[in-house]
Structures are given as structure tokens and as C-alpha cells.
Amino acid sequence: MDGTQYASGSASLFASAARTPEFCLALLKSSSDGKTAEVIAIRFGEKGYYKTEFGRQTQEWCDDQNDLMGIDQATALAFEACSLFGRWSTFEDIREHMKAKVINVRI
Secondary structure, eight states, X not given: OOOOOOOOSOTHHXXXXXXXXXXXXXXXXXXXXXXXXXXXXXXTTOSSOEEEEEEEEOHHHHHHHHHHTTOOHXXXXXXXXXXXXXXXXXXXXXXXXXXXXXXXXXX
């Protein structure tokens, strides 16, 4: 054995961790000119955001980058809401609520 310790318990612990990304990309709404905005990074569990070196991009670009990382729009929206209000304990509820909103908007 290599000395690595593994948590015991149900597989759902690991499944949940695998579904929640470490960070996502978003646009800084206060920098919007109507077409583009500064790209920011939002880290799971933290209030606020980090500046990035991506400059100004469109929402479509941001959505595409998140999609490449396996992050859907509902998850990205939940990240934005949780980082704004600092209420990460409600992340799963907010993500489910956003999934319903994203589906309704796209229909």
C-alpha cells in the first residue's frame, strides 16, 4: 500500500463531490456594455469572485467554456447566486431551482 487513506462510507459522498465543480466562469454584470463583460471565476464555497485574464467576452463564450468543463447553465447560475449571498449550504436547492428556470426559458 502507498499510505493513501480513503474515506469509508457510501458512494454518494463521492458522487456528490464529483458533480460539484471547484469553480465556474461568469460575467461581471457591472462591467457589461450590453454585449460583453469581464470574465470572472467563482470558486465553490467562497463569497465573491476572482478576476481572470480572459478579458471581455460574451455570455455565449462563457457558457461554452463552462460547458467544456462539464458545467451546465443551472450550475453556473447557482454559483453566481451562492457567491453573491454567501449561502453555499443551499447550493443544491438553488441549482435545482435554476434548472427549472433554464428549461422554462429555453422552451
